[in-house]
Every structure is written in C-alpha cells, then in structure tokens.
Amino acid sequence: MAELKRIFSLKRLCVLFLLCAVNIGLFLYGNPRETDEERISRDAAMHAAYIENYPGNIDEIITNAERLKKYSIFTQAGTFAYSNILQTSEDFKRVDNVVVTEDEYLGVEKFVQYYYIYYIAFAFVLFVVYDLFKSRDNGVWQLDFCAKRGREYLAVWQMFIIFLSSFITLAALYFSTFAAAMLRFGGISDLGNPIQNIQIFEKFTYPLSKIQYVLILFLVSWASLCCLALILWSVFMVFRYRNHGLVIVLIFIGAEILIYSNISMHSAYNVFHFINIVNIVRINDMISGYQNWGFKTYVFSVSSVVIFSLFIITAVSCMAALLRSADMRPYCSSRGVLDKISSFVNQNYQKIFSRSVSVLMELHKLIITSKGVWIVLIVIISVFYFSSNGKMNYTDAQLEKDKIYLEHGGSDFSYIRNMVDEKRKELEAVMQRVNEYTELKNSGQEINIGEYAQVMETMHQISAEYSSMSEYSEKLDYLDELKTSAGAEGWLISDRGWQEIIGQNGYNRELILLIILSAGVMLIISEGISIEYRTGMYFMINAAAKGRKPLKIRKACAGIIFTVILFLIVYGIDLIFMWKYYGMPYLDAPLCSLTFVGDMLGKGIYKLSLAQYIVKNISIWGFLCLGLAVRLLLVLAVMASAMVISNVIKKQNNRGVILVALALEIFIIVLFSRLLVFV
Numbered sequence: 319m320a321e322l323k324r325i326f327s328l329k330r331l332c333v334l335f336l337l338c339a340v341n342i343g344l345f346l347y348g349n350p351r352e353t354d355e356e357r358i359s360r361d362a363a364m365h366a367a368y369i370e371n372y373p374g375n376i377d378e379i380i381t382n383a384e385r386l387k388k389y390s391i392f393t394q395a396g397t398f399a400y401s402n403i404l405q406t407s408e409d410f411k412r413v414d415n416v417v418v419t420e421d422e423y424l425g426v427e428k429f430v431q432y433y434y435i436y437y438i439a440f441a442f443v444l445f446v447v448y449d450l451f452k453s454r455d456n457g458v459w460q461l462d463f464c465a466k467r468g469r470e471y472l473a474v475w476q477m478f479i480i481f482l483s484s485f486i487t488l489a490a491l492y493f494s495t496f497a498a499a500m501l502r503f504g505g506i507s508d509l510g511n512p513i514q515n516i517q518i519f520e521k522f523t524y525p526l527s528k529i530q531y532v533l534i535l536f537l538v539s540w541a542s543l544c545c546l547a548l549i550l551w552s553v554f555m556v557f558r559y560r561n562h563g564l565v566i567v568l569i570f571i572g573a574e575i576l577i578y579s580n581i582s583m584h585s586a587y588n589v590f591h592f593i594n595i596v597n598i599v600r601i602n603d604m605i606s607g608y609q610n611w612g613f614k615t616y617v618f619s620v621s622s623v624v625i626f627s628l629f630i631i632t633a634v635s636c637m638a639a640l641l642r643s644a645d646m647r648p649y650c651s652s653r654g655v656l657d658k659i660s661s662f663v664n665q666n667y668q669k670i671f672s673r674s675v676s677v678l679m680e681l682h683k684l685i686i687t688s689k690g691v692w693i694v695l696i697v698i699i700s701v702f703y704f705s706s707n708g709k710m711n712y713t714d715a716q717l718e719k720d721k722i723y724l725e726h727g728g729s730d731f732s733y734i735r736n737m738v739d740e741k742r743k744e745l746e747a748v749m750q751r752v753n754e755y756t757e758l759k760n761s762g763q764e765i766n767i768g769e770y771a772q773v774m775e776t777m778h779q780i781s782a783e784y785s786s787m788s789e790y791s792e793k794l795d796y797l798d799e800l801k802t803s804a805g806a807e808g809w810l811i812s813d814r815g816w817q818e819i820i821g822q823n824g825y826n827r828e829l830i831l832l833i834i835l836s837a838g839v840m841l842i843i844s845e846g847i848s849i850e851y852r853t854g855m856y857f858m859i860n861a862a863a864k865g866r867k868p869l870k871i872r873k874a875c876a877g878i879i880f881t882v883i884l885f886l887i888v889y890g891i892d893l894i895f896m897w898k899y900y901g902m903p904y905l906d907a908p909l910c911s912l913t914f915v916g917d918m919l920g921k922g923i924y925k926l927s928l929a930q931y932i933v934k935n936i937s938i939w940g941f942l943c944l945g946l947a948v949r950l951l952l953v954l955a956v957m958a959s960a961m962v963i964s965n966v967i968k969k970q971n972n973r974g975v976i977l978v979a980l981a982l983e984i985f986i987i988v989l990f991s992r993l994l995v996f997v
Contacts, residue, residue: 325446325479326486334442338490341438342498347826348707349428349502365420368517372418375520376410383407398612405610405617409523416512416525425503426528427516430606435495436539436599439488443547444567446483450476450551451560473555473643477636480551484544492536521608535602542598542625545632552635555642571595583609592624680846680876688849690842694884697838701888704830705895710818719789723812724903731794731810738791741784748777796913804919806934808911815900820941821914827892832949832987835888837980839881839953840960844976847873847964874961881957885950905939912938952990956983 383406500506509529513519516528526534553570554563578596581587591597597604601621609620684690712720726733755770784791790810797808818824896902910916910933918924919933936944959979967975 422505552639
C-alpha cells in the first residue's frame with residue numbers, strides 16, 4: 319500500500335491534472351471553432367453527399383461480394399480469397415439496416431481523430447513504470463530480496479499499480495477531452511445516433527451508437543495502454559539499473575516509430591506496421607477501418623489479430639519478468655559487462671566534471687540533478703508542435719503575386735506602379751467608349767452591334783485584369799497615404815507571411831511559445847534551488863570559505879546562461895520554421911511598409927509618440943530583434959523571480975507558491991505579448 323501511495327502522490331496527481339489542462343489546450347488549439355459559413359460549406363461539400371450515398375455503398379459492397387463468388391478465380395473453396403469474400407458479405411450485412419442521418423457529428427469526429435491523449439498517457443505511464451524501479455538505483459531492491467512475502471509478490475503488486483495507473487491516467491485525459499469536444503462542437507443530444515453518421519466510419523461494420531463507440535474505444539485503448547506499459551515494465555525488470563532499461567526502451571520506441579513510418583499498410587511486411595507501438599497507440603485508425611488477414615478458411619480482422627497478439631506478447635513478457643524477479647539476486651560475484659561499462663563511464667565522467675568551473679556545476683544541477691532535462695525536452699517538443707502546425711497555405715494566384723513582389727517590388731516599385739497605371743488607363747479608355755456607345759443608343763441613333771459587343775467584351779476582360787491588380791492598387795494607395803500623412807517612406811512588399819509571423823495570425827503562436835518558455839524556466843530554476851533545501855545541502859553551501867555572496871553570483875550566472883541558451887533554442891526553432899514556410903523576404907524594408915502595421919498607427923499603444931516613432935523608423939529585421947530582446951527580458955525577469963521566491967520561501971510550499979507566481983506572470987506576459995505582434 320505504501321508503494322501505491324508513493325506512486326499516486328499529490329505531486330503526481332497535480333502533474334496529471336496539469337497534463338489534462340495542457341491536453342485540452344492542444345485539442346482546442348488544433349480544432350478551432352467553425353464559423354457558420356465554414357460549417358455550411360463543409361456540410362454542402364461532403365457530408366450531405368456521404369449521407370445520401372451510404373445505403374447504396376453498403377448494398378454495393380454486399381452485392382460485389384456475392385458477385386465475386388461466381389468467378390472461378392475466387393470460387394475455390396478452402397482458399398483465403400473465397401473465405402474473405404464470404405466474411406466481407408457477412409460483416410457488412412450487420413450494418414445493412416443502419417439508417418444514417420444529418421446530425422451534429424463534428425464533436426465525436428474531432429475527438430476520435432485526436433491522438434495526443436494516447437501519446438501523453440503513454441508518456442505518463444512510462445514515467446510511472448520508471449518510478450517503480452527507483453529502488454534499483456538506490457539499492458533498496460536488495461532489501462526487497464529478503465522480503466517476507468517474496469519478490470514475486472512485489473512484482474505482482476507493481477503490475478496492479480500499472481493496471482490502475484493506466485486506467486486513471488487515460489480516463490482523466492480521455493473524458494476531459496471528450497467533454498471539451500462536446501462543449502466546443504456540440505452534439506450531446508445526437509450521441510445516440512449511429513457512429514456511421516461520421517464519414518470516417520463508412521466501413522465500420524458494427525451497428526453502434528456514437529456514445530457506445532466512445533466507451534468501447536476507451537476500454538480498448540485502456541487495455542492496449544496497459545499491455546504496452548506491462549511490456550515496458552518487463553524490459554525494466556531485466557536490468558539492475560533503471561536507467562539502462564530506460565535507454566533500451568527509448569531505443570525500442572524509436573525503432574518502432576521508424577518501422578511504422580517506412581512500412582506502409584499495403585506492404586508485404588505490413589505485419590510490422592500494424593503490430594507496432596505507434597499503430598496500437600493510434601488504435602482508432604485500425605478499428606474504424608476494414609481489413610482482414612488469415613489463411614485458408616480462417617479470416618480475422620486486422621484489429622482482432624493485433625489486439626490478440628498484444629495480449630500474447632504481454633502475457634509472455636510478464637511471465638518472463640516474474641521469473642526474472644525471482645532470479646535476480648544482489649551481487650555475490652563479479653558484475654556483468656553492462657554494469658562494468660556503466661561504472662567506468664560514470665567514474666570518468668565524475669573525474670572530468672570535478673575539474674570544471676563552478677558555474678558549469680550549477681548548470682549541471684539545474685539540468686541533470688533536479689531532472690530539469692525532462693522539462694527542457696517537453697519545452698522543445700512543444701515548440702516544434704506549435705511552430706510547425708498552423709501553416710498558412712496560399713492559392714496559386716497569391717503565390718504568383720508574391721513572385722511579382724519579389725521581382726519588381728521593394729524600394730523601387732515603379733514597374734508595378736506603371737503596370738497598374740497603364741491598366742487603369744486602358745480601363746478608363748474602354749469605359750469611355752462604352753459610355754459613348756451607350757449615349758448613342760439612348761439617343762436613338764443606330765450603332766454597330768458587332769463593334770458594341772466587342773467593346774463590351776474588351777471592357778469585361780480589362781476590368782477582370784484590373785481587379786486582379788486591386789491588391790497592388792490598394793498597397794500603392796496605402797504607401798501614398800503613409801507618405802502624405804505620416805511622412806514615412808515605405809516599400810512595396812507582400813503582407814502574406816509577415817501577417818503569420820508578426821501579425822494577428824501569429825499572435826496565438828507567439829503567446830503560447832512565450833508561456834511555455836517562461837513556465838519551463840521558472841520550474842527548472844525553482845526546482846534547482848529548492849533541491850538544496852530539501853537535501854540539506856543549503857547548510858553546507860552557506861558554510862563555504864568564501865561566503866555566500868560568490869555562490870549567489872554563480873547561481874545567478876548559471877541561471878542567466880541556462881535561460882539564454884533555452885531562449886535561443888526555442889526562438890531559433892520558431893524562426894527556422896517561419897523562414898521555411900514564408901521565406902521572410904525584404905527584411906531590410908521599413909516596418910511600416912506592411913499595411914497591417916500602418917493600420918495600427920493611432921490605435922492603442924500606437925497612439926504614443928515613441929511607439930509611432932519606432933514603427934515609422936525601424937526595419938522589419940529591427941522589429942524582429944526588438945521583439946526578441948523584449949521576450950528575453952521577460953524570460954530573464956521570470957528567471958529572477960523564480961530565484962527570489964525560491965530563496966525567500968525556502969523548502970516550505972515551494973511548488974505551490976511557484977505555481978501561483980507562474981500564473982501571475984503568465985497574466986503579465988499576456989498583457990505584454992500584444993506589444994510584440996500587431997493585433
């Protein structure tokens with residue numbers, strides 16, 4: 319029971335609650351609410367046609383299966399092909415009477431296709447498994463060896479903890495996300511309707527309602543997660559040190575990801591694609607589709623084969639782990655090769671590290687000793703996700719305009735101005751001819767109908783060409799007005815791309831990155847200081863020969879170095895993605911060349927003379943650098959507050975106070991973030 323309380327500590331439950339909040343945020347970020355126009359367009363485009371055609375499609379599948387039995391190539395009894403035809407016909411007859419209708423299906427559709435639930439749950443349970451083997455590193459397992467009830471009892475108890483933790487973790491993430499999906503997209507009253515109302519379940523062969531499928535998917539996902547966790551637990555059981563097991567597990571997961579990515583489901587080796595960690599975690603993809611395996615007269619669905627194989631592998635792994643738990647004994651002879659290598663590496667690492675400067679030791683404490691490396695990894699993964707998602711895709715016409723901006727825009731845009739002026743003059747000339755013909759016609763005079771029709775055709779053609787240049791015309795008018803009213807010289811450049819980087823469209827991304835970075839810095843810095851109070855090292859540190867002041871200076875230097883490095887990593891990744899997606903052309907152009915920037919003059923903070931002066935006189939590159947400098951100052955302020963708060967409150971209630979301070983600082987960051995983009 320003590321082990322159960324240790325695993326389900328208040329700290330770990332708080333982490334789970336935080337992960338649920340983060341997961342809901344990711345779901346809402348990746349699934350924005352649709353406008354009425356978008357919804358009407360979506361329904362009109364695809365879903366209505368699917369609803370109308372569904373009964374015919376099912377009948378066609380059944381009819382085709384019956385027809386194939388008549389062909390000689392398939393009619394040989396005892397073959398898999400023939401048996402598969404019979405099975406397909408029987409499976410789809412189960413849903414032949416399902417009546418699909420138009421309803422509010424989007425909430426369930428978005429939910430079942432959202433897979434971060436399972437990724438986060440898998441990662442959390444992996445850390446639970448890792449924590450179960452803490453005794454392997456501190457030597458307590460050697461006492462467990464002499465336990466009254468035996469080592470097998472402890473192993474069985476750990477299996478129960480995995481069973482329970484996987485259920486609690488997945489249930490918290492799963493149903494909180496489902497609630498968020500229902501609140502955002504609605505459809506609670508339609509949960510009793512068939513799951514086949516959703517197009518991705520067109521070939522799902524069980525007559526279930528949406529809520530029934532959601533509950534069954536949870537049970538299957540929980541069983542799969544529990545099996546994966548037990549397999550990983552079995553791997554950890556093999557090794558005397560849990561870090562060795564963690565390395566093997568991470569290598570195995572990496573290999574599975576590579577296999578899944580490089581072997582398609584239609585490959586001759588697709589068994590490795592389906593019986594794979596990634597596919598098992600993304601279990602809905604497999605369940606909602608229809609594919610069979612088998613031999614001779616035996617036909618099985620792929621999902622049943624994968625789940626059965628997972629249970630068999632889990633059972634074998636657990637039996638091997640139980641035998642290993644009974645067999646592993648404290649060292650009574652020479653150590654294994656792996657232990658010797660690990661000991662050699664650790665000894666030499668400590669020798670080299672002992673000769674390093676004290677600031678480096680402080681950095682080591684922040685990143686390694688206080689487990690800050692995990693937070694760093696979470697920060698980096700989050701940055702990759704938010705920077706790489708949400709790319710704006712432009713039409714061919716817009717890309718063609720951007721090409722003209724690059725070739726003929728910039729500081730000298732006379733070519734584009736002349737092009738627009740000439741087209742305007744052509745339009746005015748043809749309009750004058752049209753007016754002349756109209757006046758003659760209205761006065762009762764006879765006109766040449768052929769010439770009149772040709773003039774009208776020419777007018778429509780030139781008008782369409784001039785309309786396609788309206789973007790250039792509007793920007794030219796904007797630059798002329800900017801020069802007249804604000805006295806600022808602008809360049810003719812495209813707003814596209816920059817709107818995503820420093821404009822309103824990039825606000826959410828920039829705000830999230832700043833919050834993630836600030837949270838990471840605050841948690842790591844505060845934990846690095848609080849660990850000294852928890853372990854009692856604070857008293858030894860304060861007794862240093864040179865006093866406490868040099869130590870505080872070194873801590874501050876280490877904190878600044880760490881913050882700056884993490885800042886450069888975060889915004890380096892973000893800028894690389896922005897460069898890759900949008901190119902960042904005309905970095906030397908005046909910032910006010912962008913129309914969405916000029917539109918902000920005289921509004922909000924840009925009513926201030928200093929703000930207006932900066933906007934009128936700074937380049938785009940200068941504004942990017944200024945924005946990065948302001949962000950860095952904010953993050954350094956967060957770092958400083960974390961050090962001050964942790965030193966003031968010392969060990970008591972450190973994490974609780976830090977979380978409250980972090981919430982307050984996030985509020986301040988939200989206020990400041992509007993100065994860094996134009997919204």
